[in-house]
Amino acid sequence: MARKISMRQAINEALDQEMARDPSVFVMGEDIVGGAGGMGEIDAWGGVLGVTKGLNAKYPGRLLDTPLSESAYIGAAVGAAACGMRPVAELMFLDFMGVCFDQIFNQAAKFRYMFGGKAETPVVIRAMVGAGFRAAAQHSQMLTPLFVHIPGLKVVCPSNAYDAKGLLIQSIRDNDPVIFCEHKSLYGAETDVPAESYAIPFGEANVVRDGKHATIVTYGMMVQRAMDAAAALAKQGVECEVVDLRTLSPIDWDTVIDSAERTGHVVCVDEAHPRCSIAADVSAMLTQECFKALKGPIQMVTAPHTPVPFSPVLEDLYIPSADAIASAVKKSMAH
Amino acid sequence: MSDQRIVPIVMPKWGLSMKEGKVTGWLLEDGSRINPGDAILEVETDKIAGAVEAHESGVLRRRVGEPDTIYPVKSLLGVIADPSVPEEEIDRFVASYVTPSTDDDEEEQGPKYEFADTSLGQIRYAKRGSGNDTVVLIHGFGGDLDGWLFNIDALAEAATVYALDLPGHGKSAKSLADPSLATMTAALSEFMEKLGIDSAHLVGHSMGGAIAMHLASEDADKVDSLTLICPAGLGKEIGGYVDAFVAAQGRKDLKPVLEQLFADKSLVSRQLIDDVLKYKRLDGVEPLLKDLAASLFAGQTQQDQPGAKLAAGDAPPALVIWGKQDEIIPATHAGNLPGAKVVIFDDAGHMVFMEKASDVNALIKAHVAGS
Numbered sequence: 027m028a029r030k031i032s033m034r035q036a037i038n039e040a041l042d043q044e045m046a047r048d049p050s051v052f053v054m055g056e057d058i059v060g061g062a063g064g065m066g067e068i069d070a071w072g073g074v075l076g077v078t079k080g081l082n083a084k085y086p087g088r089l090l091d092t093p094l095s096e097s098a099y100i101g102a103a104v105g106a107a108a109c110g111m112r113p114v115a116e117l118m119f120l121d122f123m124g125v126c127f128d129q130i131f132n133q134a135a136k137f138r139y140m141f142g143g144k145a146e147t148p149v150v151i152r153a154m155v156g157a158g159f160r161a162a163a164q165h166s167q168m169l170t171p172l173f174v175h176i177p178g179l180k181v182v183c184p185s186n187a188y189d190a191k192g193l194l195i196q197s198i199r200d201n202d203p204v205i206f207c208e209h210k211s212l213y214g215a216e217t218d219v220p221a222e223s224y225a226i227p228f229g230e231a232n233v234v235r236d237g238k239h240a241t242i243v244t245y246g247m248m249v250q251r252a253m254d255a256a257a258a259l260a261k262q263g264v265e266c267e268v269v270d271l272r273t274l275s276p277i278d279w280d281t282v283i284d285s286a287e288r289t290g291h292v293v294c295v296d297e298a299h300p301r302c303s304i305a306a307d308v309s310a311m312l313t314q315e316c317f318k319a320l321k322g323p324i325q326m327v328t329a330p331h332t333p334v335p336f337s338p339v340l341e342d343l344y345i346p347s348a349d350a351i352a353s354a355v356k357k358s359m360a361h
Numbered sequence: 362m363s364d365q366r367i368v369p370i371v372m373p374k375w376g377l378s379m380k381e382g383k384v385t386g387w388l389l390e391d392g393s394r395i396n397p398g399d400a401i402l403e404v405e406t407d408k409i410a411g412a413v414e415a416h417e418s419g420v421l422r423r424r425v426g427e428p429d430t431i432y433p434v435k436s437l438l439g440v441i442a443d444p445s446v447p448e449e450e451i452d453r454f455v456a457s458y459v460t461p462s463t464d465d466d467e468e469e470q471g472p473k474y475e476f477a478d479t480s481l482g483q484i485r486y487a488k489r490g491s492g493n494d495t496v497v498l499i500h501g502f503g504g505d506l507d508g509w510l511f512n513i514d515a516l517a518e519a520a521t522v523y524a525l526d527l528p529g530h531g532k533s534a535k536s537l538a539d540p541s542l543a544t545m546t547a548a549l550s551e552f553m554e555k556l557g558i559d560s561a562h563l564v565g566h567s568m569g570g571a572i573a574m575h576l577a578s579e580d581a582d583k584v585d586s587l588t589l590i591c592p593a594g595l596g597k598e599i600g601g602y603v604d605a606f607v608a609a610q611g612r613k614d615l616k617p618v619l620e621q622l623f624a625d626k627s628l629v630s631r632q633l634i635d636d637v638l639k640y641k642r643l644d645g646v647e648p649l650l651k652d653l654a655a656s657l658f659a660g661q662t663q664q665d666q667p668g669a670k671l672a673a674g675d676a677p678p679a680l681v682i683w684g685k686q687d688e689i690i691p692a693t694h695a696g697n698l699p700g701a702k703v704v705i706f707d708d709a710g711h712m713v714f715m716e717k718a719s720d721v722n723a724l725i726k727a728h729v730a731g732s
Contacts, residue, residue: 188639192642220639220643222535222643222644222645223643223644224639224642224643224644225642225644226642227610227611230611230612233612233631236631280613
């Protein structure tokens with residue numbers, strides 16, 4: 027039962043098992059094999075952080091190293107999906123998505139709608155998100171809100187290896203375009219993961235801790251920080267419920283509302299910038315749907331409205347901390 | 362010498378994943394006389410709550426574990442000793458107690474789980490103990506061998522105990538050509554042959570009870586005795602549990618379904634729901650359970666009646682245990698196996714072997730020893 031593997035291995039296993047199950051699944055991206063034209067061991071790299079390592083040898087011809095041209099290969103992936111394949115495109119850093127917005131926002135996200143439901147675009151775009159990796163302002167952003175804003179896209183951001191495997195398998199089997207966001211600081215984090223294949227449905231938040239005094243709603247790397255805050259608060263007699271959204275679009279409003287109505291105090295935690303963030307979205311919705319149940323103002327804990335600093339000291343300050351989350355809970359409960 | 366008269370009560374390890382447990386309360390006062398099998402204190406894990414039982418007799422001299430406090434597995438929770446042992450010696454014992462590392466233990470006990478290859482796919486099982494009698498534990502629909510966490514070690518004190526995951530369950534193979542009572546029974550039979558078990562005392566819960574009875578009616582030589590816990594196969598009626606279990610897609614649907622299993626609904630923890638959901642989401646499980654349910658329990662009617670077949674022939678010694686609050690299979694079926702000893706617990710449900718673990722363990726041990 028207890029087989030602990032890292033999120034990196036879990037993602038690799040999901041790709042492996044889906045490629046074995048379905049011959050229409052293939053993977054494309056920069057350096058996912060060995061680097062185009064690279065010398066020596068063909069499978070040396072497996073992507074910039076080694077996520078696809080070993081797959082090329084197992085599925086020859088089904089891992090395509092692409093040129094450094096996101097607009098070209100994301101467009102190719104979207105086109106292949108529209109023609110019946112199930113491509114998984116690795117875009118390295120979500121920060122680079124800007125050059126292929128048309129392919130994603132105007133093409134992939136719109137095909138089903140504009141072709142009267144006759145077209146499906148089962149493409150998965152995997153990309154790294156988040157800060158804390160000392161990778162500077164252009165490789166560290168949490169841009170999840172940009173994609174959540176677009177109807178027609180599904181957005182996933184797992185917080186652990188078990189969820190990453192099940193959600194990636196679901197993403198590959200899903201018939202709509204999915205933006206699959208992998209926090210680079212979580213690749214090494216290990217959890218119990220079944221060796222068998224399994225899918226976690228979209229739109230199902232995971233309540234990772236029960237509590238009756240306050241609700242912390244979050245996703246991605248912030249889940250662990252929220253858990254740390256909840257553990258610290260529990261010692262002071264404050265029991266927090268922690269909701270891991272897992273999928274940001276679709277989003278599990280029922281679980282969030284149910285928890286907020288029971289506790290009356292809500293803290294929304296997001297590694298994105300504050301304006302138009304997931305935290306702002308959840309706060310606005312809860313204010314509208316369960317205003318009467320709220321016992322204090324909803325608090326938001328987010329990164330500041332600045333680029334991610336390159337200075338390690340400042341970068342650590344930039345990322346919302348467990349202390350900041352705990353303070354926000356207390357602030358709401360002071361009302 | 363003196364150490365022999367002092368017996369520690371420690372945080373038990375219920376199941377592979379248990380690392381720590383919370384003391385929820387003591388059931389006995391300091392100075393209470395204790396006999397083996399007595400429930401001493403209650404412990405709660407993230408999966409389940411249960412009572413810690415005595416393995417020795419003596420007097421409860423010291424209660425070390427504080428209520429509402431979490432302790433690692435094997436931590437000292439209390440001390441049993443003879444009344445003649447002086448207080449100072451108990452003090453010294455408590456002060457010098459070192460919690461053994463649980464990792465070492467796992468190595469000593471060998472692998473927790475093993476696998477057997479059968480024509481119906483890989484079967485996972487656990488083996489405990491080394492007694493002359495052989496006991497095989499067979500779980501119910503949607504269950505797995507970890508469900509016996511309160512029973513397997515207690516039963517292994519006097520017997521060699523095997524618990525298996527039936528095909529389509531736990532970590533056994535998830536594909537089966539013809540999911541039916543006959544196939545499940547064939548899997549059990551082949552499993553026993555593979556492990557060189559000529560005959561065994563079968564303990565079956567729910568669907569596992571029907572499988573045990575079916576094997577006894579087909580191949581009586583393989584069955585030394587039967588212990589049937591809230592078994593299927595002794596009557597037609599069955600509640601909506603099976604269909605609802607198969608249909609449940611998320612935690613919200615699954616919780617009320619799992620609550621049907623227990624008289625005490627609070628035993629259905631978030632962790633239990635998560636574990637079941639994780640199992641149900643494995644590829645192949647849902648279609649297999651659907652087929653199995655259609656074969657065994659179509660239209661909320663038990664399709665197979667191995668009990669009637671067994672009653673007509675030469676049945677092995679049988680013990681039937683039921684929780685009166687069973688919401689899935691009515692406890693009134695308990696009287697439908699002529700010649701069987703029947704024990705019904707008032708304040709327990711379908712999972713009576715969890716809710717009344719110590720009593721059920723004692724009953725099974727006596728039944729196995731006397732058969």
